[in-house]
Amino acid sequence: MRTCQMLYPRDTVVRRAVSMDGMWKFRTDQRQEGLEKGWTKGLPGPDLIPVPASFQDLYTDKDMREFTGDVWYETDVFVPGEWEGKEVAVRFGCATHRAKVYVNGKEAVSHEGGFLPFLAVVTDTVQYNAYNKVVVLVNNELNVTSIPCGETKVLSNGKKMSSPYFDFFNYSGLQRPVRLIAYPKEHIEDLSLVYGFEGEDAVVHYTVETTGEHLVTVDVFDALSEKVASCTGKEGELRIPHVHKWGIRDGYLYRFVIRIMDGDTLIDEYYDEIGIRTVEIKGTDILLNGEKVYLKGFGKHEDSDIVGRGFHMGVMKRDFECMKWINANCFRTSHYPYSEEIYQMADREGMLVIDEVAAVGLFKSLMNFMEASTGKKTAFFREDTIPQLLEEHLQCVEDMICRDKNHACVIAWSLLNEPETTDEAAVPYFEKVFAKAWEADPQKRPRTFAMIMNSLPHNCKCYQFSDFLSLNRYYGWYLMGGYEITDAEAAFRKELDAWEAKKLDRPVVFTEYGADTNPAEHKLPSVMWSQEYQLEYLEMCHRVFDSYPFVAGELVWNFADFQTTEGILRMNGNKKGIFTRQRQPKQAAYYYRERWGGKSR
Numbered sequence: 001m002r003t004c005q006m007l008y009p010r011d012t013v014v015r016r017a018v019s020m021d022g023m024w025k026f027r028t029d030q031r032q033e034g035l036e037k038g039w040t041k042g043l044p045g046p047d048l049i050p051v052p053a054s055f056q057d058l059y060t061d062k063d064m065r066e067f068t069g070d071v072w073y074e075t076d077v078f079v080p081g082e083w084e085g086k087e088v089a090v091r092f093g094c095a096t097h098r099a100k101v102y103v104n105g106k107e108a109v110s111h112e113g114g115f116l117p118f119l120a121v122v123t124d125t126v127q128y129n130a131y132n133k134v135v136v137l138v139n140n141e142l143n144v145t146s147i148p149c150g151e152t153k154v155l156s157n158g159k160k161m162s163s164p165y166f167d168f169f170n171y172s173g174l175q176r177p178v179r180l181i182a183y184p185k186e187h188i189e190d191l192s193l194v195y196g197f198e199g200e201d202a203v204v205h206y207t208v209e210t211t212g213e214h215l216v217t218v219d220v221f222d223a224l225s226e227k228v229a230s231c232t233g234k235e236g237e238l239r240i241p242h243v244h245k246w247g248i249r250d251g252y253l254y255r256f257v258i259r260i261m262d263g264d265t266l267i268d269e270y271y272d273e274i275g276i277r278t279v280e281i282k283g284t285d286i287l288l289n290g291e292k293v294y295l296k297g298f299g300k301h302e303d304s305d306i307v308g309r310g311f312h313m314g315v316m317k318r319d320f321e322c323m324k325w326i327n328a329n330c331f332r333t334s335h336y337p338y339s340e341e342i343y344q345m346a347d348r349e350g351m352l353v354i355d356e357v358a359a360v361g362l363f364k365s366l367m368n369f370m371e372a373s374t375g376k377k378t379a380f381f382r383e384d385t386i387p388q389l390l391e392e393h394l395q396c397v398e399d400m401i402c403r404d405k406n407h408a409c410v411i412a413w414s415l416l417n418e419p420e421t422t423d424e425a426a427v428p429y430f431e432k433v434f435a436k437a438w439e440a441d442p443q444k445r446p447r448t449f450a451m452i453m454n455s456l457p458h459n460c461k462c463y464q465f466s467d468f469l470s471l472n473r474y475y476g477w478y479l480m481g482g483y484e485i486t487d488a489e490a491a492f493r494k495e496l497d498a499w500e501a502k503k504l505d506r507p508v509v510f511t512e513y514g515a516d517t518n519p520a521e522h523k524l525p526s527v528m529w530s531q532e533y534q535l536e537y538l539e540m541c542h543r544v545f546d547s548y549p550f551v552a553g554e555l556v557w558n559f560a561d562f563q564t565t566e567g568i569l570r571m572n573g574n575k576k577g578i579f580t581r582q583r584q585p586k587q588a589a590y591y592y593r594e595r596w597g598g599k600s601r
Contacts, residue, residue, distance in 0.1 A: 006117065006403045007190070008340055009091055009179045012269040016083070020090070020134075020178040023048045025074040026055065029137075030159065032070050040102040040135050043074045051075075051178060052093065054171035054308025057563075068152055068160035071173060073136040077180050081129035086182040090120045093176025093311065093339060095138050097146065102135040112146060112392065114172065115336040115358050116399045140172035142361075145388040147396060148335065149361030162565075165361030166335065166417075167574060168301060169563040171309035175302075176339045184268045186212035188258050192442040193406055195276050197289075202243035202276045206256075207442070208234045214260050214267055221255040228254070245289050246275025246408040248329045251350035253408075275347055275408025281446050281467050284507050284550040288352075288411065295352065295553025296596045297323065297330035298578070299512050302338055303562040305581060311339040318583045319559070320349055326578070326589055327596035332511055332555055334450075335360035335417045337400045346409035353407070354448070354470075354511070354555075356414035357400050359393055359433075363420045363452060381425040390429055394436045401440040412445055413437050414511070418452035418472060421462040434465045450511045453479070457498035468552065469499070472512035476537045481515075482528050485540055492544050500548065507552035513541050514557035514576035519586050529575075531587040538588060542595065556592070 009017035025046035029039070037044075049055055051073065056065045079088060090101065096114030100107060104127070108120035126132045142150030142162050150164035162170040190209040195202055208216050220229040220238055229238040244252040253273040260267040277289050285292045304315045316339075323331065329352055333342075336358035346353050364378040397415060404410050415433050420426060430449075437447050446467035451460065453473060463469060473492065480488035499508065517534040526532035538556070545551045561577035564570045573581070578589050 006399065007188070007270065008272070008344075009181045010270060010272075012271065013266060014184055014269055016182040017091075018077075018180045020075060020077055020180055021051055022075070024051045024174070025049075027072045028064070028067055029070040029072055030067075034070060034072055034137065039072055040107070040137075041105040042133060042135070043072055046072075046074060049073070049173075050307075050310075051174045052176050052307075053173065053310035054175055055173040056169070056171055057306055057308050063159065066161060068141055068162045068170075069139065071138050071140070073138065073174055075134050076131045077134055078131050079126045079128050079180070083182045084128045085185075086123075087121060087185055087187065088123045088126055088180070088182050090122060090134060091117060091179045091181050092120070092136075092174065093117050093178065094174075095136065096140060096172040096175055096309070097142070098139050100137045102137070104132055105135075113358070113396050113399070114140075115338075116396065116403060117176075117340070136174065138173055140170060142170065144364075144383065144385045146392045147358045147360070147362075147389070149364075149389070164565060165364060167564050167570075168303070168335070169308070169565060169573075171303075171563070173310075175308070175310045177311060177341075184260075186210065186214065186260060187268045188216075188260065188270045190402070191256070191258060191270075191272060191406060193256075193274065194442050195278055197243070197245075197278065200242050202240040202245075204229075204238040204240065204276065206231070206236060206238060208258055210234065210260055210268070212260065212267075214262050217259045217261060219257045219259075221257065223252060223254075225255075240276065243276055246277040246347075247289060247350060248293065248352065249324075249350040251275060251346075251348045251408070253347060272406060273344070273347065274406060277408050279411045279443070279445055281507060283505055284552065286411075286446070286468065286507055286509075286552050293329070293352070295330040295509055295555060297328035297352075297553075297555050298332070298559035299334040299555050299557045300331045300559040301334065301562045302336075302342075303560070303581070308563070311341065313341070315583075316342055316345055320345055320351065322579055322583055322585075323351065323559070324349070326585075326593045328592075329596075330354065330411075330553065330555060331559065332356055332414060332450075334511075334558075337404065340403070343404060343407045343409055347407055351409055352411050353409040354412045354414050355400065355404050355410045356417060356450075357393070357396050359396070359415060359419070360417040362389075362416060363418055363454075378420050379423055379425070380420040381423060381429050386429065390432060393433060397433060397436050398440050401437060405441055405443065410445065412468070413441065413447050414450060414470065415447055416449040418450055419462075421451065421455045422459045424461055426462055430462045430465050448509075456495060457502055463504075466506070468507040468509055469504070470509050470511040472557070473510060473541075474513060476540055477515045477528075482533075485536065489540050489544060492541075493547070496544065496548050500550065506550075508548070508550050509553035509555065510541075510545065510551070511555050512557040513554070514538075516571075516575040517577075517586060517588070518571070518575060519580050519584075534586070534588050535591055538591065
């Protein structure tokens with residue numbers, strides 16, 4: 001079981017969370033000499049850099065934008081004397097892709113995995129009523145033993161270069177909030193919830209994990225702060241009368257307050273904002289609170305100007321306002337778990353989320369977006385490195401579910417994006433990953449993976465593991481684009497006919513489809529990259545979707561234009577956005593606003 005690091009930091013009567021965000025000292029370490037030269041005790045000649053943010057786009061130097069290797073961060077943090085006797089830790093929202101943390105020159109923690117939080121417990125390392133030096137060594141190199149997968153090359157000038165097996169920029173650094181937290185020695189470590197409905201009431205089974213044996217109480221308050229249920233014990237059932245169910249655009253949240261008590265003395269207190277709803281698959285339908293829902297929305301990225309993949313409150317707010325304007329109800333966290341604050345916003349806004357682990361690039365290709373439709377096979381799962389990769393993958397699945405399991409917005413887990421599935425060697429790998437997700441999730445949400453275009457009805461060895469099929473399809477763009485779009489539509493229908501013939505009795509969701517579009521390009525008659533062609537392409541796809549009753553959703557690629565590795569097939573990034581990178585609508589946005597405003601299926 002993961003520990004307190006997965007609980008989002010809260011201020012309560014006995015807990016404290018202090019932001020460490022701001023300007024940190026920063027330095028690159030191309031020669032990897034920092035450890036030898038004692039940088040763990042402080043950086044020589046550092047620059048200043050904002051946290052949270054990706055470091056790449058803050059500078060005007062190309063070597064900095066493309067930097068691959070070690071980077072160092074440093075800051076000083078004051079630890080109050082009244083915290084003595086508590087557990088004290090530095091909590092990182094993420095460090096991409098791996099990090100070592102030093103406090104007052106001593107190593108506090110080492111962590112692998114760039115998109116989930118981790119904790120550096122420093123109770124016995126810090127000085128109280130004094131400033132303490134925190135130094136973080138972050139490495140952003142890509143390899144095939146951790147996710148996301150890729151390669152790290154060395155150029156003729158000795159500089160390293162990232163070569164991802166995925167089509168988004170390798171933004172990195174301290175990209176999410178950092179907090180200094182304090183909590184009791186005996187504390188709440190985890191909360192798990194499972195919901196059911198009996199008439200107008202909700203029955204909530206809860207499990208609380210703590211580090212001690214004192215009495216646990218759980219109280220539930222409604223949006224008016226009225227207590228509606230309570231129970232004692234580390235495990236039990238809460239009955240909430242006349243429950244206000246959480247739903248689309250109706251993000252009603254109850255406050256669950258958990259306490260550890262020693263008689264009348266409060267030992268620990270934690271709370272969370274919880275929406276109560278059920279999710280299930282029944283035949284070819286996705287059901288929310290027992291009612292059929294058609295998914296309308298996007299594949300997204302945490303990507304914006306200047307801060308890259310760094311969490312930015314203003315960008316988050318704008319994204320949700322754009323999604324509401326366009327009548328979307330869902331997005332996939334392609335291709336990694338997002339910052340926790342985004343899920344909290346989705347809970348409040350009543351927005352559905354397919355939560356995806358960072359397992360992208362499990363198809364060995366530096367241009368997977370092109371080779372995905374060529375029939376290429378990579379025998380990825382036959383490599384000697386697979387056991388090590390699987391171990392890391394399983395840990396990331398467990399951590400993601402532990403972190404996000406109580407979010408009402410999360411309706412499904414996506415466990416891989418566009419992996420190689422045409423080789424039988426993938427089957428045992430998939431078995432273990434899907435079993436881990438089922439084991440880790442108390443609510444047993446549906447599980448899926450996004451299928452590359454090479455994964456077809458006749459050759460995919462792994463589709464059977466998915467509770468609903470997630471298809472990434474680009475007929476009319478990467479395959480038979482332009483004037484061939486008529487043949488693209490025929491080929492698209494031929495594939496769906498083949499899936500229908502398998503009588504799978506499960507939903508199909510299109511988790512990617514789209515066409516690159518220059519927002520300044522208009523052309524009559526249309527050509528590829530023009531706004532007119534994007535509309536023609538989307539209309540073709542929707543004619544296909546609307547012809548098959550087992551299609552349960554459409555998540556267009558992408559919400560907004562985003563940065564990628566440079567190349568002749570990318571014009572300063574991927575331009576498939578329905579919005580520009582600055583979150584302004586392309587012509588297709590108005591088309592979607594009308595389609596999704598009237599489409600309920």
